[in-house]
Amino acid sequence: MATINVGTVDVILISPRTDGWRILTLQRAKDTRCPMAWETVHGRIEPGEQPEHAAVREVREETGLDIARLYNVCVQPFYLHHTHTVELAVTFAAFVDPAAELTLGAEHARSEWLVPERALERFVWPRERAALRDVLLLLQRGDAGPVEDVLRVF
Numbered sequence: 137m138a139t140i141n142v143g144t145v146d147v148i149l150i151s152p153r154t155d156g157w158r159i160l161t162l163q164r165a166k167d168t169r170c171p172m173a174w175e176t177v178h179g180r181i182e183p184g185e186q187p188e189h190a191a192v193r194e195v196r197e198e199t200g201l202d203i204a205r206l207y208n209v210c211v212q213p214f215y216l217h218h219t220h221t222v223e224l225a226v227t228f229a230a231f232v233d234p235a236a237e238l239t240l241g242a243e244h245a246r247s248e249w250l251v252p253e254r255a256l257e258r259f260v261w262p263r264e265r266a267a268l269r270d271v272l273l274l275l276q277r278g279d280a281g282p283v284e285d286v287l288r289v290f
Contacts, residue, residue: 137220144225145191146212146264147177148271149199151234151249152278158249159268160238161258162198165245172245173260176268178225187226188289195230199247200239205231206289207280209270212263225263228289229271 149160161174179194181187188206195201207229214223240247250258252272259265274280280287 138215138222139220140222140224142187142211142224142226143181143221144223145177145179145181145187145194146225146227146267147191147195148209148227148229148264148268149177149195149201150229150231150271150275152231153234157252158234159252159255160199161248161250161255162240162244163246163248165243168243170260174258175260176264181226188228191226191228191230195232198241198244200241201232201236203230203290204233207271207275207287208289209274209287210267212267214263227267227270229275 151158164170164173177194177198181190192203195203209227209229212225212227216223238247256265256268
């Protein structure tokens with residue numbers, strides 16, 4: 137029988153530049169799962185860890201960046217057939233300092249900051265594209281407006 141597990145996070149990184157937002161896209165390394173695929177920050181929630189803490193940790197591990205503001209956006213399901221698990225990925229949007237220097241972790245070969253339209257084309261997973269569309273709608277003013285109190289983590 138299949139099980140359900142809240143076990144991963146996705147974090148869409150936003151660099152709010154004066155000429156418009158840039159979205160971070162990461163290309164996986166050749167020796168990792170999904171080699172050479174373009175994704176957002178993605179990782180496992182450690183035992184006893186809350187999703188928002190996993191988001192902060194994964195962003196630091198994969199990019200070396202600190203998060204200025206963090207928003208919860210949605211939950212995306214996917215199926216892991218090897219373990220017969222419906223995995224739930226808690227998806228966040230994180231604003232980072234445009235001047236901060238990115239340092240790639242070992243599981244990625246390349247990174248690019250793209251305008252949202254190009255990031256939508258680049259992401260390999262449809263669920264990441266859907267989540268980015270949600271981010272663009274919910275945070276289009278630079279904050280969550282009347283739902284800031286519900287979506288903003290910090």
